[in-house]
Amino acid sequence: MQRKTRTQQQQETKEMLFAAAIEQIMKFGFDKTSINSISEGAGFSKGAFFSNFKNKYDLLLQLTDKLKSEERFNLKSALAINNENNTISINGLNSYVDQIKNNTICVILDIEMQLIASRDQNFKQYYDQLQRENNESLGEIICSVFKSEGVQPSLPNESLAQIFIALTEGLILQNASNPGEQIKHVLYALIEKEKNPIQTL
Amino acid sequence: MQRKTRTQQQQETKEMLFAAAIEQIMKFGFDKTSINSISEGAGFSKGAFFSNFKNKYDLLLQLTDKLKSEERFNLKSALAINNENNTISINGLNSYVDQIKNNTICVILDIEMQLIASRDQNFKQYYDQLQRENNESLGEIICSVFKSEGVQPSLPNESLAQIFIALTEGLILQNASNPGEQIKHVLYALIEKEKNPIQTL
Amino acid sequence: MQRKTRTQQQQETKEMLFAAAIEQIMKFGFDKTSINSISEGAGFSKGAFFSNFKNKYDLLLQLTDKLKSEERFNLKSALAINNENNTISINGLNSYVDQIKNNTICVILDIEMQLIASRDQNFKQYYDQLQRENNESLGEIICSVFKSEGVQPSLPNESLAQIFIALTEGLILQNASNPGEQIKHVLYALIEKEKNPIQTL
Amino acid sequence: MQRKTRTQQQQETKEMLFAAAIEQIMKFGFDKTSINSISEGAGFSKGAFFSNFKNKYDLLLQLTDKLKSEERFNLKSALAINNENNTISINGLNSYVDQIKNNTICVILDIEMQLIASRDQNFKQYYDQLQRENNESLGEIICSVFKSEGVQPSLPNESLAQIFIALTEGLILQNASNPGEQIKHVLYALIEKEKNPIQTL
DNA sequence: AATGAATGAGCGTTCATTCAT
DNA sequence: AATGAATGAACGCTCATTCAT
Numbered sequence: 001m002q003r004k005t006r007t008q009q010q011q012e013t014k015e016m017l018f019a020a021a022i023e024q025i026m027k028f029g030f031d032k033t034s035i036n037s038i039s040e041g042a043g044f045s046k047g048a049f050f051s052n053f054k055n056k057y058d059l060l061l062q063l064t065d066k067l068k069s070e071e072r073f074n075l076k077s078a079l080a081i082n083n084e085n086n087t088i089s090i091n092g093l094n095s096y097v098d099q100i101k102n103n104t105i106c107v108i109l110d111i112e113m114q115l116i117a118s119r120d121q122n123f124k125q126y127y128d129q130l131q132r133e134n135n136e137s138l139g140e141i142i143c144s145v146f147k148s149e150g151v152q153p154s155l156p157n158e159s160l161a162q163i164f165i166a167l168t169e170g171l172i173l174q175n176a177s178n179p180g181e182q183i184k185h186v187l188y189a190l191i192e193k194e195k196n197p198i199q200t201l
Numbered sequence: 202m203q204r205k206t207r208t209q210q211q212q213e214t215k216e217m218l219f220a221a222a223i224e225q226i227m228k229f230g231f232d233k234t235s236i237n238s239i240s241e242g243a244g245f246s247k248g249a250f251f252s253n254f255k256n257k258y259d260l261l262l263q264l265t266d267k268l269k270s271e272e273r274f275n276l277k278s279a280l281a282i283n284n285e286n287n288t289i290s291i292n293g294l295n296s297y298v299d300q301i302k303n304n305t306i307c308v309i310l311d312i313e314m315q316l317i318a319s320r321d322q323n324f325k326q327y328y329d330q331l332q333r334e335n336n337e338s339l340g341e342i343i344c345s346v347f348k349s350e351g352v353q354p355s356l357p358n359e360s361l362a363q364i365f366i367a368l369t370e371g372l373i374l375q376n377a378s379n380p381g382e383q384i385k386h387v388l389y390a391l392i393e394k395e396k397n398p399i400q401t402l
Numbered sequence: 403m404q405r406k407t408r409t410q411q412q413q414e415t416k417e418m419l420f421a422a423a424i425e426q427i428m429k430f431g432f433d434k435t436s437i438n439s440i441s442e443g444a445g446f447s448k449g450a451f452f453s454n455f456k457n458k459y460d461l462l463l464q465l466t467d468k469l470k471s472e473e474r475f476n477l478k479s480a481l482a483i484n485n486e487n488n489t490i491s492i493n494g495l496n497s498y499v500d501q502i503k504n505n506t507i508c509v510i511l512d513i514e515m516q517l518i519a520s521r522d523q524n525f526k527q528y529y530d531q532l533q534r535e536n537n538e539s540l541g542e543i544i545c546s547v548f549k550s551e552g553v554q555p556s557l558p559n560e561s562l563a564q565i566f567i568a569l570t571e572g573l574i575l576q577n578a579s580n581p582g583e584q585i586k587h588v589l590y591a592l593i594e595k596e597k598n599p600i601q602t603l
Numbered sequence: 604m605q606r607k608t609r610t611q612q613q614q615e616t617k618e619m620l621f622a623a624a625i626e627q628i629m630k631f632g633f634d635k636t637s638i639n640s641i642s643e644g645a646g647f648s649k650g651a652f653f654s655n656f657k658n659k660y661d662l663l664l665q666l667t668d669k670l671k672s673e674e675r676f677n678l679k680s681a682l683a684i685n686n687e688n689n690t691i692s693i694n695g696l697n698s699y700v701d702q703i704k705n706n707t708i709c710v711i712l713d714i715e716m717q718l719i720a721s722r723d724q725n726f727k728q729y730y731d732q733l734q735r736e737n738n739e740s741l742g743e744i745i746c747s748v749f750k751s752e753g754v755q756p757s758l759p760n761e762s763l764a765q766i767f768i769a770l771t772e773g774l775i776l777q778n779a780s781n782p783g784e785q786i787k788h789v790l791y792a793l794i795e796k797e798k799n800p801i802q803t804l
Numbered sequence: 805a806a807t808g809a810a811t812g813a814g815c816g817t818t819c820a821t822t823c824a825t
Numbered sequence: 826a827a828t829g830a831a832t833g834a835a836c837g838c839t840c841a842t843t844c845a846t
Binding site for chain 6: 655
Binding site for chain 2: 027028029031032108111112114115118119128131155159162163165166167169170171173174175176177178182185186188189190192193196
């Protein structure tokens with residue numbers, strides 16, 4: 001008796017192709033990652049790739065969708081916990097930052113995607129649409145941290161999310177020594193700023 | 202009497218190749234930019250390219266060197282003015298930010314280079330060495346701004362530079378709506394933070 | 403009670419595959435017609451193709467057989483009518499010519515097959531064997547026309563058939579404006595020639 | 604001292620590529636002839652092909668142009684001789700027919716091209732334009748033969764040319780036993796027909 | 805009988821690089 | 826110094842074919 005249906009098996013193949021693609025795009029970049037090496041990295045031949053993706057660009061779209069979905073799931077989970085506790089402490093964000101910090105793969109991949117988006121209008125629309133939703137969740141989370149400190153951010157949630165992402169990805173890309181500490185430093189400063197609103201620089 | 206010496210002519214050829222390379226790497230990325238199209242974009246044939254660069258990788262090194270040198274020159278100039286005035290006001294940085302903000306080309310190119318560096322150890326060493334010096338100057342400038350507000354940054358100059366770059370490049374890459382404003386917002390917060398040192402979050 | 407036996411169903415599948423194959427080979431040529439697109443054109447997947455044909459070459463053989471059989475059937479029918487009437491008038495041939503003229507599909511397909519035959523000895527033998535029999539019938543028919551005009555052709559029947567086919571297919575392939583008229587013009591000339599046997603050019 | 608200039612050498616390369624292409628398209632057909640095998644057949648690598656042709660379709664266009672030009676040259680030469688003698692005897696055409704008869708290559712290639720034209724509108728226009736001019740010359744030649752027998756053809760020159768080509772190519776494609784004899788047989792008939800204009804079939 | 809995932813050879817094409825000119 | 830023909834590896838992709846279902 002077979003455990004796996006055909007559909008399951010194909011899903012597994014696709015997951016292995018995704019995994020190999022992520023690994024290689026991270027290592028070599030999208031352009032230098034060949035369909036052949038993705039397939040072989042996943043333990044298949046080229047044909048398996050084309051049974052699962054229409055072409056290389058389709059892989060990019062599906063991979064972006066997958067990664068952003070996972071990101072969305074993680075963010076929504078964090079928000080769900082927030083709803084239970086009614087607040088997210090800075091310590092809560094700390095662990096998130098630390099986790100992201102280690103996740104160089106995601107950072108490099110996301111920058112790669114943003115770079116592709118900056119050069120390909122079609123992909124940009126696709127990427128931005130997925131990113132916007134994630135930014136909303138991320139913005140809410142950061143906003144929550146502000147509120148847990150008793151302040152209201154004067155920047156819109158989207159900006160908070162973008163600043164957070166810029167810092168996280170930028171510092172990791174620059175191989176900065178303590179990205180997590182520095183992100184927290186900036187966040188503290190932004191929260192403190194709201195506590196002392198009398199700034200007239 | 203010849204107007205241009207041979208060396209001058211070659212230098213001009215090289216400059217045109219650099220210009221074409223910058224334009225195309227920005228538009229298409231390093232991998233998708235071919236030597237042929239760079240050469241033709243500069244008004245020459247492939248041969249001119251190989252008379253000026255050992256190979257495609259050599260172009261990357263020389264281009265990085267060139268761009269980072271120019272950046273260094275700009276930063277040193279800013280510092281020189283600083284030495285005259287003994288300080289750089291936030292307004293001084295403002296104009297720098299505004300200028301960078303418009304300079305999407307440089308940002309995309311620099312991110313491309315950092316991405317390449319993240320995947321190529323040899324290039325990473327080359328890039329980091331050039332970047333380190335620039336970070337020092339940039340750090341000094343930002344430090345100066347802090348001092349002009351009467352405070353001493355608690356972060357090392359290098360971190361200040363890296364945070365500044367992360368914000369600038371990250372926000373531009375994300376196509377954020379007011380990158381300049383947001384960068385300033387963060388900077389003000391960091392300066393304010395130093396004014397109210399009693400943070401114990 | 404089942405309407406169709408299994409054999410009937412399979413035969414229907416095969417007919418649909420034949421129809422799709424004819425359409426696509428005509429449109430794109432044998433080499434550029436893929437098994438996949440034939441199958442999908444027939445409303446099936448690749449699997450149906452390989453259940454009905456050993457491989458692509460086998461389709462070619464069976465399709466040739468099918469088309470030549472149908473041609474043979476048509477020719478024999480025409481001959482049968484001839485046997486009743488004891489003669490075929492030129493007008494009888496006219497309608498045949500007119501019908502062929504419109505049947506560009508058959509012409510293109512037949513030329514395709516002859517071209518393949520000219521390059522593939524195995525297929526050539528297969529094709530020639532089928533064609534020879536059809537040429538005999540066609541030759542008899544044309545001979546009949548001569549006889550209906552009271553003359554005996556001096557060319558062997560096979561040559562008459564080959565000339566007739568060469569004209570029909572060649573003129574259609576060249577997109578000549580009135581292929582039917584021209585074919586008749588030539589036929590009349592050949593018949594007239596037999597009426598005036600004193601040619602000494 | 605070098606005998607061959609660079610341009611000459613490239614021309615020679617191109618000629619060898621043409622020769623190899625002709626040989627292989629004749630043997631295997633256009634679709635089954637690969638750029639690689641053409642190049643290797645000519646003694647070069649793939650790169651040489653792409654230095655001489657934009658792509659495979661460009662080869663088809665240039666090859667068609669070349670072959671039709673040569674054909675045009677031959678036909679014009681035959682007409683020039685005609686102008687000297689003021690007439691072309693049937694014997695003159697005989698030798699032409701005999702030569703064509705042996706030139707199976709040209710026939711197969713031309714049918715291949717007509718088949719491609721029947722499926723590709725762009726190529727059809729290109730081919731037809733070249734063919735039309737050749738048909739004019741061929742029509743004139745055949746007309747001349749009629750005149751040398753003291754008659755005026757009742758078919759337009761273009762039709763005469765098309766009938767002649769249909770017979771030549773069609774009989775050769777069918778592997779008919781004496782194509783030359785049969786073509787002459789038909790031509791004689793057509794000429795005789797003009798001598799006995801009272802046909803009322 | 806029919807499906808369609810997977811194979812793997814092969815194709816057209818691109819492109820960094822070499823080198824004779 | 827610059828040209829551009831030629832090389833050959835690599836790429837994205839197609840497709841006939843196999844086979845477990």
